[in-house]
Amino acid sequence: MTIDRRTFIGTGALAAASLAAPAVLAQGSPRPRVVVIGGGAGGATAARYIAKDSKGEIDVTLVDPTRTYFTCFFSNLYIGGFKELDDIGHTYGSLAADYGVNVLHDWAVEVDRDARTVTLAGGGTLGYDKLILSPGIDFVDGSVPGWDITQQNRMPHSWKAGSQTQLLKAQIEAMPEGGLFAMVAPPNPYRCPPGPYERVSMVAHVLKQMNPTAKILIADPKPKFSKQALFEEGWQKHYGGMVEWIGPDFGGNNVSVNPAEMTIDIDGMVETVDVCNVIPAQKAGRIAEMAGLTDDSGFCQIVPATMQSRMDEDVHVLGDATNAGDMPKSGFSANSQAKVAAMAVRGALTGSKVFPAKFSNTCWSLIDSDDGIKVGATYEATEEKIAKVDGFISQTGEDSATRKATYEESEGWYSGITADMFG
Amino acid sequence: MGGAVFRRLSLSIGAAALAASLAVPAARAELIGDAEKGKKLFAQCKGCHQVGKGAKDRIGPHLNGIFGRQAGVHEGFAYSAAMERMSNDGLVWTFETLDAYIDNPRALVSKTRMSYPGMKDEQQRADLLAYLRTFSDNPANIPEAEPTATGTDHDLDPAILALEGDPEYGEYLATECLTCHQADGSAEGIPSITRWPEEDFVVAMHAYKNKLRPHPVMQMMAGRLSNEEIAALAAYFKDLDG
Numbered sequence: 001m002t003i004d005r006r007t008f009i010g011t012g013a014l015a016a017a018s019l020a021a022p023a024v025l026a027q028g029s030p031r032p033r034v035v036v037i038g039g040g041a042g043g044a045t046a047a048r049y050i051a052k053d054s055k056g057e058i059d060v061t062l063v064d065p066t067r068t069y070f071t072c073f074f075s076n077l078y079i080g081g082f083k084e085l086d087d088i089g090h091t092y093g094s095l096a097a098d099y100g101v102n103v104l105h106d107w108a109v110e111v112d113r114d115a116r117t118v119t120l121a122g123g124g125t126l127g128y129d130k131l132i133l134s135p136g137i138d139f140v141d142g143s144v145p146g147w148d149i150t151q152q153n154r155m156p157h158s159w160k161a162g163s164q165t166q167l168l169k170a171q172i173e174a175m176p177e178g179g180l181f182a183m184v185a186p187p188n189p190y191r192c193p194p195g196p197y198e199r200v201s202m203v204a205h206v207l208k209q210m211n212p213t214a215k216i217l218i219a220d221p222k223p224k225f226s227k228q229a230l231f232e233e234g235w236q237k238h239y240g241g242m243v244e245w246i247g248p249d250f251g252g253n254n255v256s257v258n259p260a261e262m263t264i265d266i267d268g269m270v271e272t273v274d275v276c277n278v279i280p281a282q283k284a285g286r287i288a289e290m291a292g293l294t295d296d297s298g299f300c301q302i303v304p305a306t307m308q309s310r311m312d313e314d315v316h317v318l319g320d321a322t323n324a325g326d327m328p329k330s331g332f333s334a335n336s337q338a339k340v341a342a343m344a345v346r347g348a349l350t351g352s353k354v355f356p357a358k359f360s361n362t363c364w365s366l367i368d369s370d371d372g373i374k375v376g377a378t379y380e381a382t383e384e385k386i387a388k389v390d391g392f393i394s395q396t397g398e399d400s401a402t403r404k405a406t407y408e409e410s411e412g413w414y415s416g417i418t419a420d421m422f423g
Numbered sequence: 424m425g426g427a428v429f430r431r432l433s434l435s436i437g438a439a440a441l442a443a444s445l446a447v448p449a450a451r452a453e454l455i456g457d458a459e460k461g462k463k464l465f466a467q468c469k470g471c472h473q474v475g476k477g478a479k480d481r482i483g484p485h486l487n488g489i490f491g492r493q494a495g496v497h498e499g500f501a502y503s504a505a506m507e508r509m510s511n512d513g514l515v516w517t518f519e520t521l522d523a524y525i526d527n528p529r530a531l532v533s534k535t536r537m538s539y540p541g542m543k544d545e546q547q548r549a550d551l552l553a554y555l556r557t558f559s560d561n562p563a564n565i566p567e568a569e570p571t572a573t574g575t576d577h578d579l580d581p582a583i584l585a586l587e588g589d590p591e592y593g594e595y596l597a598t599e600c601l602t603c604h605q606a607d608g609s610a611e612g613i614p615s616i617t618r619w620p621e622e623d624f625v626v627a628m629h630a631y632k633n634k635l636r637p638h639p640v641m642q643m644m645a646g647r648l649s650n651e652e653i654a655a656l657a658a659y660f661k662d663l664d665g
Contacts, residue, residue: 049598332602339598355595358647360602362640376640378647389647392639409603409640412612416603 031059032349035128037108039064042134042318042334044421049342051099061102070161073331080202094423111291134318135285143281145256154259155276171275178213179274185220186279193226198365204239218245221253234367284321299323304381306344316341325385333361357381364410372407456553464551490559505534538614586654593659617663624657
């Protein structure tokens, strides 16, 4: 491996060097420029914090194609009928109006890291001193034989929130009496580890009311999954007999689908399904790959202390697109990483004080009305990875008051994090 | 001037309408509270509020003379914007308004900093208010008793309490808190932590760190904070006015 300017191994000394010599001054630009690609939990938070804390010293541009951003977190609660679609939709008006972020609704289609420019689908080109890449995930082609993105209306993934979530909800509600809902669960690593199983809980919650003889089948390539004991206890308690989980021991890792016929083949056993939620294997959002910042894993390697790409010190990568060591891919994680990156970017561009990186994550999931569970951990930056410090998880057999408080806490968190992202 | 009078007048009407909407059937208004029982119930309030001789403002304002007081005007206490708004709208603490507030704080004052889920039992509320009333009917004649707040009941090393926090460091550390706790001080499912007296903040965080307070997320978050970091957070949140 050669070490050139595209191969950046973060060290304290290098970080200090970049701090001492803000790149912008050499260019004679009036204000250092930060371009943020992706307006989700990572990108929106980073844009807001850099703009807010630099008090106008840094020119921040946020690029996201959607005018209304639907959060993936809580989108399962919309499927379950606990939230309205509007509850999970957010706009960027406050970032523009209150924080002075230049919000561009466009697609970033090219990153030229030598020229430090981003090209937009609409034709514009943005120069940057620091680029923040928070593009989320895309799907690995061919990971579920028989499925590709053109089939997403027959067999929705609903792993990016919005119209796909609406579609899946409508399909569930239109299931014939006693019908079958199948989910093809993704292999690790993927966005939101408990997400597929919270989704199953929410589907079961809907079916229990509307269609109680319907069944849910999960084909899973993983031998175990996040919060497994808690979900299985909850399914037994609330939805006894409705949910069947097929792990790799029983062929859950050998699955193909036929969207035209609406069938799923699990290790040779073919089932006709009424709804099929295919959640494919995942990789970093495509723009990260196009920018040459991903490796064989499909994700971006980062410097833990700053979230800089290992391949380019002028690019910070956040959230689901990264290999963030022990941190899971979650909105909470991306928000946490964004604050570390924002501090590092400000330090590099304006010489503001840089404190040691701290990371944390908590993932709440809802099993049924007022039955919330959570898992979380704190993390620190070591040389080689973001490493777990401490953690906790809800216990099986908790009383209903604790579970209700956990759900209410998740609602409070939702208000908190969305205010933290969008202002 | 005429405009101002009109505005004041319309606000009074608003307050009257509010009081009317909160007014309850006569039978309920006549609920007799038991001040002795109310004293025990006040244990739920003591973490934040003092009442009695020498009572001081802590996380919440002291409650001496609360009956008949206009909401949000007690001098020396930094109220939330939400409470100040209600004060401007003419909210006065009476049996009815206090009853509604204790029943469901956020229903009466949305985005209030009072992180209390509500006391659902009508009789309990009557008992609690009967107790509070003993410190109010004649504020000059407050019963001889120790202040009841537990905010300072701790055995924390005075050296820890004496640490001076760096608010700039606190601002960075606080970004982690603000993923869940609202910067504007509102409390919905997750308590408000803005504008706390520094000592209360430090005591609470050390109680999580030492696993005296039970919440697992907070035990984890506080568990890795140094004494200096806790002091820095306290210094930052003391003045945070979202």
